[in-house]
Amino acid sequence: MTTTAGKQRLSHAAVRASSVIMFILMPFTAVLLLWIFFRQRYYWEHLIFSVHTHTIFFLFFSLVLLLALGFPDSWPGWSGLVIALACPGYLLASLRRVYGQVRASTAGRFLVMSIPYLLVAILLLGVGLFWGFINL
Numbered sequence: 475m476t477t478t479a480g481k482q483r484l485s486h487a488a489v490r491a492s493s494v495i496m497f498i499l500m501p502f503t504a505v506l507l508l509w510i511f512f513r514q515r516y517y518w519e520h521l522i523f524s525v526h527t528h529t530i531f532f533l534f535f536s537l538v539l540l541l542a543l544g545f546p547d548s549w550p551g552w553s554g555l556v557i558a559l560a561c562p563g564y565l566l567a568s569l570r571r572v573y574g575q576v577r578a579s580t581a582g583r584f585l586v587m588s589i590p591y592l593l594v595a596i597l598l599l600g601v602g603l604f605w606g607f608i609n610l
Contacts, residue, residue: 491602496532500524502594510583511573523572531561
């Protein structure tokens, strides 16, 4: 197997794992939102919001992958960083818009929500990549 073919198989496994991870994170995010904004909405409303934001994140990362295909030598560089920073920015703005909190309250709740979300996402990413390596 050549190096290029190995990179392609590895990137395919990572993309496949990330899409499954995002699907698993949707209900987890809804539970976090229910915990943080407990008086404002029902679980299914948080789940709809979570599906919406994860769809936007998936579109952002699809754009990063398209840029990587278009510019393979400088994978994606600054444009990927800008798109990766757009995800938390979008989530923060949408939390403020949907839940109607002031900026400081929204930012604090965003930070409280981000810690368990990132821990679970990293754990799932590790499991997903391990599963991807096993199935290569």
